[in-house]
Amino acid sequence: MPVVETKDIVKSFGEVVALDGVSISFPSGIVYGLLGPNGAGKTTLIRILTTLLKADSGSALVAGIDVKEDPVGVRHRIGLAGQFAAVDTFLTGRENVEMVGRLYNLSRGEAGARAEEVLERIGLIWAADRPVRTYSGGMRRRLDLAASMVGRPEVLFLDEPTTGIDPGSRLDLWDLIEEMVKGGTTLLLTTQYLDEADRLADRIGVIDQGRLIAEGTGDELKARLGGDVVEIHTDEVDLLAAAEALARVAGDLPTVEGRSLSIPAPDGPRTLTAVVRELDSSSVVPVDIALRKPTLDDVFLTLTGHRAEEHPDETEAVGTTADGGARKARP
Amino acid sequence: MSTITTPRRGVGLADAVAHTAVITRRNVLRLARIPQLVLFSTVQPVMFLVLFNYVFGGAIAIGGGSGDYINWLIPGILVQSAVFGATATALGLTEDLGTGVIDRFRSLPMARSAVLTGRTLADLVRNTFVITLMLVVGYLMGWRFEQGFGKMALGVAISLLFGFAFSWVMASIGLAAKTPEAAQSAGFLPIFPFVFASSVFVPTAAMPDWLRVFADNQPVTVIANAVRSLMIAEHDLAALGLDQGSLIVQSMLWIAGIIAVFGFLAVRQYKRAVG
Numbered sequence: 001m002p003v004v005e006t007k008d009i010v011k012s013f014g015e016v017v018a019l020d021g022v023s024i025s026f027p028s029g030i031v032y033g034l035l036g037p038n039g040a041g042k043t044t045l046i047r048i049l050t051t052l053l054k055a056d057s058g059s060a061l062v063a064g065i066d067v068k069e070d071p072v073g074v075r076h077r078i079g080l081a082g083q084f085a086a087v088d089t090f091l092t093g094r095e096n097v098e099m100v101g102r103l104y105n106l107s108r109g110e111a112g113a114r115a116e117e118v119l120e121r122i123g124l125i126w127a128a129d130r131p132v133r134t135y136s137g138g139m140r141r142r143l144d145l146a147a148s149m150v151g152r153p154e155v156l157f158l159d160e161p162t163t164g165i166d167p168g169s170r171l172d173l174w175d176l177i178e179e180m181v182k183g184g185t186t187l188l189l190t191t192q193y194l195d196e197a198d199r200l201a202d203r204i205g206v207i208d209q210g211r212l213i214a215e216g217t218g219d220e221l222k223a224r225l226g227g228d229v230v231e232i233h234t235d236e237v238d239l240l241a242a243a244e245a246l247a248r249v250a251g252d253l254p255t256v257e258g259r260s261l262s263i264p265a266p267d268g269p270r271t272l273t274a275v276v277r278e279l280d281s282s283s284v285v286p287v288d289i290a291l292r293k294p295t296l297d298d299v300f301l302t303l304t305g306h307r308a309e310e311h312p313d314e315t316e317a318v319g320t321t322a323d324g325g326a327r328k329a330r331p
Numbered sequence: 332m333s334t335i336t337t338p339r340r341g342v343g344l345a346d347a348v349a350h351t352a353v354i355t356r357r358n359v360l361r362l363a364r365i366p367q368l369v370l371f372s373t374v375q376p377v378m379f380l381v382l383f384n385y386v387f388g389g390a391i392a393i394g395g396g397s398g399d400y401i402n403w404l405i406p407g408i409l410v411q412s413a414v415f416g417a418t419a420t421a422l423g424l425t426e427d428l429g430t431g432v433i434d435r436f437r438s439l440p441m442a443r444s445a446v447l448t449g450r451t452l453a454d455l456v457r458n459t460f461v462i463t464l465m466l467v468v469g470y471l472m473g474w475r476f477e478q479g480f481g482k483m484a485l486g487v488a489i490s491l492l493f494g495f496a497f498s499w500v501m502a503s504i505g506l507a508a509k510t511p512e513a514a515q516s517a518g519f520l521p522i523f524p525f526v527f528a529s530s531v532f533v534p535t536a537a538m539p540d541w542l543r544v545f546a547d548n549q550p551v552t553v554i555a556n557a558v559r560s561l562m563i564a565e566h567d568l569a570a571l572g573l574d575q576g577s578l579i580v581q582s583m584l585w586i587a588g589i590i591a592v593f594g595f596l597a598v599r600q601y602k603r604a605v606g
Contacts, residue, residue, distance in 0.1 A: 050438045072342060072440050080438040086431035088357065090364040095357075102353045103441040105346055131364065147435065 001064065003028035003155055003186050004049065009058035011044055011210075018044040020210035021058070026188075026203060028154065031181050033201025034190040037300065041210040042190035043083060046159045049188070050080045063154045079148035079156045083163065085140035086147075089133040093124055093143050096132060100150045114150055122146040122176065138169025142176065149180075156180075158189040162196060174199060194299055198222075206303060213303050222294060224302060230275050231262040233288040242286065245278040255301070265291055347442035354436075354449025358423065359456050372419060373461050376412035377468050383408065383532055384472060391533055401474045406486060406558035407531035408469075409462055410551060413494025414526055416458045420498040421505025421514040423450055428509065447597055451498040458494045462487060477564040486561035489582050493554045496586045499593035506600035525551045530559075534571070550585040557582040 002025040011019040019041045026032045034042050047053035049062055051071035060067045063077040087096050094115050101111030119125045122142050132140060141161060148156060161177065162170040177200055181187060191197050197204045198218035206214040206221070214221060230249075234242045236259060243261055246254040249271065250263035265271035272291045279286060342350075362368055388400035424447075427433045436446050466474075466487070476483035501518050508514040528542055529535070529551040535543050546552055557578035560568055568575060 052434055052437050075438060075440040078438065080435065082431045082434050084431040086435035088361065088432060090361045091357065095360070099353055099357055100435075100439065103350055103436070103439045105349070105440075151439070 002026060002061070003064075004032070004060075004062055004188060006045070006049070006060040007058055009045065009048060009060060010056045011041075011048065011053070012056055017210050019048075019055070022207070022210065022212050023058075024205055024212060024215075028186045029184060030202040031177075031187040031189065031200055033197035033204045034188065034207055035192075035194065035197040035201075035204050035299070036190070036207035037192060040207045042207055043159055044210075045207075046080075046082075046157050046188070046190060050078055050157050051075055076151070077154045079151060079153035081141070081144045081148040081156075081158045081161060083159045085137075085144040087132050087140055087143050090131060092129050092131055093119060093135070093146075094128040096143060097146050097150060100147045104151045118146045118149050121149075136169065137165045138172060141165060141169070141173060145173075145176070149185075153185075155186045155188065158187065160190055160192065163192065170196075194294070206299060208300065208304050214299075221299060228265040228268055228271075228291055228293060229262045229298065230265045230272050231260060231290050231292060232275070232279070232286040233260045234284060234286050235259070238284045238286075241282045242279065242284045245282045245284060246275060248278050249274045259287075342440065342442040347445060350441045350445035351448045351452065354445050355452040355456075358450055358453030362453065362457055368419075369457065369460065372416060372457065373464055376408065376415065376461055376465055379411065380404070380408050380465055380468060381472070387532065399473060401469065401472055402477075402563050403534075403559070404532065405466070405469045405474045406490075406562050407529075407555040409465065409487065409490040409558060410493060410555045411526050411531050412461055412465060413458055413490045414497050414522055414551065416461060417454065417494055417497035417501045418515070418518040418522070419457065419501075420450055420454045421501040421508065421518045422511050423454070424502055424505045425509060425511045425514045428506075429511070443601070444598065447499075447502055447601055451495060451502060454498050455491060455495045458491055462491065476562045478561060482561040485579075486558040489554060489561075489579070489586075490558050492586050493550070493582070496589040496593070499590055499597050502597040503593050503600045506597060506603075525549060529555060531555050550589070553578060553581045553585055 005025040007023050009019050009022045010017075022041070022045060024032070024034075024045075034045065036042050044053065048055050049060055049067060051067050051074050054068065062074050065073045065077065067074050087093075088099075091099070097115040097118055098111045101114045102108070104111075106114060115128075116125070119128050122145060124139065124142055124146060127135065127139065132143060135143065145158070145161070148158075158177070162173050165173070174196070177187070177189070181200075187200075189197075189200065201218065204216065204218055204221055205212050214224070216224075230246075232242060232246070239259060239261075243254055243256065246261055246263050252263070254261040254263045263271075263275075267274075269291060272289075276289070279289075384401050384404055388404070391400055391403075424433075427446075427450075433446060437443065476486075500521070501514075504517050504521075505514040508517045528538070528546045529549060530546065531551060535546040535552065538546055556573055557575075559571075560573040560575040560578050563571075
């Protein structure tokens with residue numbers, strides 16, 4: 001039985017359609033990653049599933065309970081760590097977590113014991129009695145995570161858990177989340193980062209402009225992208241020659257973005273070597289050349305024909321291929 | 332399956348009370364940890380007390396009164412501080428909205444009313460502290476309560492209750508304003524006419540007719556006069572036109588009415604602000 005199941009969720013804010021018929025479903029014991037750019041509707045979906053917001057239409061079951069019919073029942077079974085660390089900076093870490101326990105109707109003693117346990121697990125026990133305003137951003141996120149675990153939730157919702165924290169803390173948080181998952185926690189997390197979804201999620205749903213546009217494991221999604229990409233930057237004068245050289249290697253026109261050109265690199269370094277050879281024989285010296293992993297941008301480019309950060313209308317001038325694939329250079 | 336037979340649950344009254352206590356404690360703890368909050372909310376009323384007494388005191392003749400201006404002023408300024416202090420409710424709520432703390436609360440199986448009630452009660456605690464301090468300063472400046480401790484305490488209680496009621500006004504304004512900056516300015520808008528066009532600082536008799544009609548019939552005057560009728564010498568009451576019994580009844584009605592109306596509005600605004 002799915003632990004989270006939504007059907008055709010629609011939600012508008014005035015003229016803006018935030019969710020346009022989203023259906024997702026996943027079983028307990030897995031990590032579901034909702035991947036999408038800013039404004040894709042990720043947070044709106046989380047807010048609906050955690051009873052903070054009512055959908056205009058459609059249905060949502062969390063742990064078998066309808067979020068509209070019995071929101072309090074749902075709240076007993078979930079934990080939420082929102083986009084901002086919702087912790088009280090003037091209380092200590094322990095006081096923050098204990099307060100949440102008390103709001104779950106735990107007695108003073110139980111709340112204290114549970115706080116100790118959760119803070120231990122989250123690796124913050126050493127700072128438990130310090131006021132939160134002395135915590136770093138990463139520590140605040142951890143504490144927020146601790147607070148969301150107090151009620152032993154069946155499903156944990158993490159809204160962009162690593163947005164806005166430094167790379168080191170990000171890796172620590174990933175370790176922590178992986179550990180929680182090993183303990184059997186079911187997780188729905190949203191993220192703007194492909195690497196984050198790839199590392200943490202068993203299944204990834206790609207969301208854009210309020211619609212789920214693809215779903216699958218990280219490997220499945222990357223297979224649709226064709227893996228690595230060779231990207232070169234050239235001077236204006238070499239652009240055409242470079243495009244021809246790349247086309248000879250790829251057997252298809254390269255993707256063009258200003259003075260940067262890219263082609264899929266199914267053979268990794270071998271494709272790169274081939275590109276270098278072709279460029280050399282055309283006497284093109286690129287400003288920069290690199291073999292790189294696909295990014296969220298590439299996923300979006302492939303799936304939607306527009307970049308994650310820009311409005312689709314702005315990309316129309318460049319055009320998309322019929323299969324919804326990447327923009328190609330026009331001959 | 333158990334999930335299908337799970338009954339629809341609300342939150343019981345006993346739990347709601349417990350949750351309110353938890354949130355109140357959290358807000359009071361915050362106050363205790365942020366000394367500048369308490370400091371500034373104390374300095375301002377004390378400054379008003381000193382300024383009004385020494386700047387205006389000599390120039391204001393209280394008709395029929397035998398006492399000093401300070402005895403007229405203290406009951407009024409208690410009410411004024413309680414009302415000014417209520418703006419903290421609007422600020423606190425908008426702050427919690429902004430930081431996501433309220434989202435956290437709403438995702439928990441707790442009584443929703445506890446967030447608002449816990450805030451207004453915490454502000455009542457702070458107001459109690461501020462008003463106690465003002466009484467001490469007032470005493471040092473020559474204020475005397477002339478009808479015994481019991482009646483003075485009742486007067487203080489009325490001004491605190493009015494501050495609590497006004498916290499609900501400020502809660503609905505804050506939730507409508509949404510940001511602390513907007514709440515700050517929006518909150519003071521209704522405060523100035525109500526506090527200054529009243530008997531808080533001067534008797535209303537000297538005001539032009541049109542203003543006096545408003546001043547005599549609005550809650551701040553009623554509350555200030557009720558508190559006054561419990562603190563100044565009994566033989567002055569008639570000359571000042573203060574009917575203690577009637578004023579206390581009117582005060583209670585105003586307080587109950589404001590809490591009922593603005594409690595309802597605040598809860599409605601709360602649902603909208605977070606929905």
